[in-house]
Amino acid sequence: MSGNADDFEAAIKPSAADTVASFSERKGFLAKLQHALHVNPALVPLFVLLVSIILFALLLGSRFLSPFALTLILQQVQIVGIVAAAQSLVILTAGIDLSVGAVAVLSSVIMGQFTFRYGIPVEIAVVIGLTFGTLIGMFNGWLVAVMKLPPFIVTLGMWQIVLAANFLYSANETIRAQDIEENAPLLQFLGTTFKVGAGADGRGGATFTYGVIAMVLIFAFFAYALKHTAWGRHIYAVGDDPEAAQLSGVNVRFTLISVYAVTGFICAIAGWALIGRIGSVSPTSGQLLNIESITAVVIGGISLFGGRGSIMGPLFGALIVGVFTLGLRLAGADAQWTFLLIGALIIGAVAVDQWIRKVSA
Amino acid sequence: MKKLLIGTALAAITSAGSAMADGHAVSACLITKTDTNPFFVKMREGAEAAAAEAGITLRSFAGQVDGDHETQVAAIETCILDGASGILLTASDTSSIVGAVTQAREAGLLVIALDTPLDPIDAADATFATDNFLAGELIGQWAAATLGDDAANAKIAMLDLAVSQPTVGVLRDQGFLQGFGIDLGDPNKWGDETDPRIIGNDVTAGNEEGGRTAMENLLAVDPEINVVYTINEPAAAGAYEALRSIGREDDVLIVSVDGGCPGVQNIADGVIGATSQQYPLRMAALGIEAIAAYAADGTLPENTPGKDFFDTGVALVTDQPADGVESISVAEGTELCWG
16 A cells, blocks of 8 residues: 555656647648748749659650750740749739830840941940830839839730830831841840850750850849848848838838839840840840740749749749750640640649648748 | 611711712722731832822721731721722731621622632632742752752751641641652641651741741751751741851751841841742732722732632742742842832
8 A cells, every 4th residue: 555655646647658738740741841842932843843854854865865955945945034033023022024025125126226227336235225124124113113003004004015116116127147247246245155065066065155144143143132132131021011011111112113123124134135046136026025934933933922932933934944845845746735734834833832821821 | 766866877977988989089908917017018018109109098907916806807897987999908817807808898898818818718809919839839949959869868847837837837838848849748737747858847936036946946856957948037047046056057958938138138148048039019019909990890800820819929039049940039039029
């Protein structure tokens, strides 16, 4: 009996494990994944990109997995990529810019026509083209930030205005690549190529253009600016909740106007790169750039509701589209299959975005 | 009641309008796909010049973009209301427009399809157009003759217009293959040929950007391509850029169709080997003359013998004439070029 008397503590001590209150382990792998994606949203497009490269490599072998083919994809997505970087900034502020393609094309037309029609030195014509893009963007930003008009409507209107101005001004006349090469090679500067590891006959090997380098630099710059500068953090803040941002001292007007202005500037650079890519100044180019850039941004995991997403995502998004386009082409599939799969990717990307959002709910 | 009144008033105005048109001057309408494409700009210039000469009032309409069907229907309705004698039409949507065209013909207007045949072709009173199959055939024959014996081992890239395979793109493509000596399979579509000399087909949307990307894609399939067919000269210029970026621009033969001024200049510069030139100015001028004749005494235009349309002609432009293929020089082509 005495033993029992000593054992009085047994009555208050449960037989179960001796634990204090703790968070229950959250539903294992899926939850951890959801959390990881919430912290780093560019992981999904990166994963899809790698899987699609591996898939096409297995399917097509060295035809696809050659330095030549892989760098060709970079060249093919450079314009969309540059525009997508600009589009990302706007979408991070919970806006959208439908006028990106038109601004890019009219900027390129201005660079060309100012040089050839008015005889202005090409360096100055390029600067005028870049300034024009910036001003259009700034005007968009003013309408959004100060006049409080919805970005969709503002840029829908601006898209039509700029496109019509483009056709009226250029009379849809192309400036030929040979004339540009002879008189104003600076216009084709971003199309300059250099090769790494080409064969003795100058064929094959990895081929890069300055335009591709420009695209990578633009993404790198914004990756830094968005993470490590006040301006970058303000973009996220404005996109997440403009009123809260205003109350905590963010200059919302300035942030919005500067974002649209930078977007216009980047679009003008894309227009310059476009001349490099196609050699000539063609007013009919780039008609689908707005849709293609939004596609890249959405596949890249940037939320259309603003305030969330990583700038590297759209780069991966643009590359995914490029990989699918070239891969399916090499596999001999009908071009429509590309669009069908891209459509599926868009819906998939938004579904994943919604799922990730629940982690914060 | 109010509606009825307005209707009556409208009818009165309309009949007064057409009565005035009959009494004083003949008027005609030109409806093009867009007013930005140099091809249509030239077409309008041709029509305006011919109309001024014949003393006809010309009204021009155009869709905002290629494929803008509604604007063209509205334009036809305006022309009927306006009491025009005839309409020159390049249709964006060749089958859907037939309803509006029938309405115009029933109202007594002469409808001539320019450049683009309607579907069916006899929905219009007449069609004035380039023989696109012949245009393709000429560049096919020229390419085969230029290559000589090497034609048997050619590696051909086909840079077409669009996946929807519009008639004009199919005719040029199949004409080229026929001229080159390749079995067509079904002549109503491209891409079903089995000849191993064809490396592949890709689409360009008929512009530089599309031409470059399509050429790159086909070069990735086979870097040894040495003959390139292109739907038009902007696509050809894009293909040339792709070839230049890998240093192959000098050993590939590029052929095209259109005959625009930049394209003809590109032949002089060695970018394009040969192109088939078409004549939008002549198309429009002949169309206006036909409307003038119809307004005067009801004469209907006749087709070119052996064809179901009036052939406005096509000529091969090149600086390297090939045996057995008739061609004109770049200098002559420059005089006749448009845009």
